[in-house]
Amino acid sequence: MRLAAIFLAASSLMGAGAAYAQVPVKIGVLNDQSGLYADLGGQGSVWAAKKAVEDFGAAAKGLKVEVIFADHQNKADVGTSVARQWYDVDGVDVIVDTPNSGVALAVSGVTKEKNKVFINSGAATSDLTGKACTPNTVHWTYDTWALANGTGKAIVKTGGDTWFFLTADYAFGHALERDTSEVVKANGGKVLGQVRVPLNNADFSSFLLQAQSSKAKIVGLANAGGDTINSIKQASEYGIVDGGQKLAGLLIFLTDVHSLGLKVAQGLNLTSAWYWDQTDANRKFADAFAAANGGRRPTMVQAGVYSGVTHYLKAVEALKSAKDGAAVVAEMKKIPTDDPLFGKGEVRADGRHIHPMFLFEVKKPSESKGPWDYYTLKATIPANEAFRPLADSDCPLVKKG
């Protein structure tokens, strides 16, 4: 026993000796751990961050990485106070994930103030790389512009030219409604009206009835998570689709489809940055994820956390320090991105990670081979068309003149 202890002490000393210049890195996964967005991020994102550290071989490359997490409860004040505590007291260098656009915008502000790094995967608002962009924030997986450009455009082009929006009444819903309306109008469609629904609403019947009487061909759901699930479910109850109107779920996650069941969700068009059953590398990641997360398959948000953390670690490895947040982000923008899940791409000057997006259709129950086999690929939106062009950006970092 004592001998073992001596060996252990000796080996740890040797380890410390070999990596005498170990760079400490502390990653904080800040997301919804218990509410309506917990399944699409939550503990799965924490797992993805840890997996990225492991696959990167951080220890062998001289990085001493620690991953911690917290629940922001979808409240901007909780999110900012955790971020301040992490940056000021706990020595966190980077915050990742953070769904809920309201919380994300707040955390992005704190991150800039403290000169740390914020790699967002879960939030949607395109303002993170638009008017609220900072030299410390990278937006990884998707945004409202890309969703509108994918689903919105596809629907208008197939004849859905009049829209009514059910909008989640906070930063995210407003951004998604705004970006989609622009796409609809740019493609010759019309927006007939919208209704702003408080977040985490259970009963959508009143709003669905308003959508129904608007006579719009398309009912655009500018909401997410449990709100989208309940609106789709109740739309089928109120015969919205039987009445000739179509639903456009602008942001639908894999876990939402799982939760709705294919019987209700079939035929929905959706835009996603990543799907687990697309490539061998994705499937391998998904299998490992499922084994550790009770059989669930990862969402694009969780895959984005993996990919984002991987790229972040590359930048820190190159700089040999995680202390100067702006410098790390500048390095992330300098080196091209390349990882098994998102492939090759880049982080643009405004902090936007550029990669292809995909338009999927939800399978019919008869087409699905089992749980989590949900999507058929309809179209690939190439990387250079998937995100808002820099020319249209209102990000102060790239504004000319």
Add this chain to the structure above:
Amino acid sequence: MFELLGIPPQALFGQLLLGLINGAFYAMLSLGLAVIFGLLNVINFTHGAQYMMGAFGAWMLLNYAGVPFWGALVLSPLIVAIIGMVIERTLLKRLYHLDHLYGLLLTFGLALIFEGLFRRQYGSSGLPYNNPLPGGTNLGFMFLPNYRAFVVVASIVVCFATWYVIERTKLGSYLRAATERPDLVQAFGIDVPRMITLTYGFGVGLAALAGVLAAPAYQVSPTMGSNLIIVVFAVVVIGGMGSIMGAIVTGFGLGIVEGLTKVFYPEASSTVIFVIMAIVLMVKPAGLFGTAK
């Protein structure tokens, strides 16, 4: 085309009816709370979790045992009520002689535990439960799904049956007497502790029944109860703590008020009930139907 102002009358009818449907859930939940508070003097914060358990009970019965909705409508509340009675016998009973606050803390803690357990097992985004009464009727001014119509009728029947039993029958008079003077009623040879246990079971069963009714309309998710329970407490406070009729009437009434807010100013629909609560508390602190003790 729909206009915010000058809304056509038929659209108004539609929204009133929808408000009534939502009010049905508020009424059933607040009724259970009122019964428990009226007879046990316990503020049952587990109520939301028990509503959620009712919905999950229906889902489990269907998926693990193949019991259809109509069977679950009876079985699930029964099972949840039995769990409730066990809680009453083993935990709540020890707190009756203490301040309300202790019961509140215990039931609140239990609610968090139940929610956490279900979230751990089933995730937070919920589970699908198919509509047992698909289709609907076009009423001219709106499309009324058959299932929603059933919910309104069922809850009105349940609410008024409960009110009748408590206010108009001999059993109800025992219950009310036991609340006032448990010692005297005991002296007449009535088993008061058993009556209290059964009452708690009944209140919990009502919550679970509302849960089963909610399963096909909403998503069956671990947080469905905690989202609703705060509103329901506001309903009970507005109606007057412990008033049976107050709970029923304000439940339906506030459902309608909320429904109208969803048309005229949807952004405020999640707050309007609390605004009303604040006003009622200022004007009539005991609630609309309550009597100051």
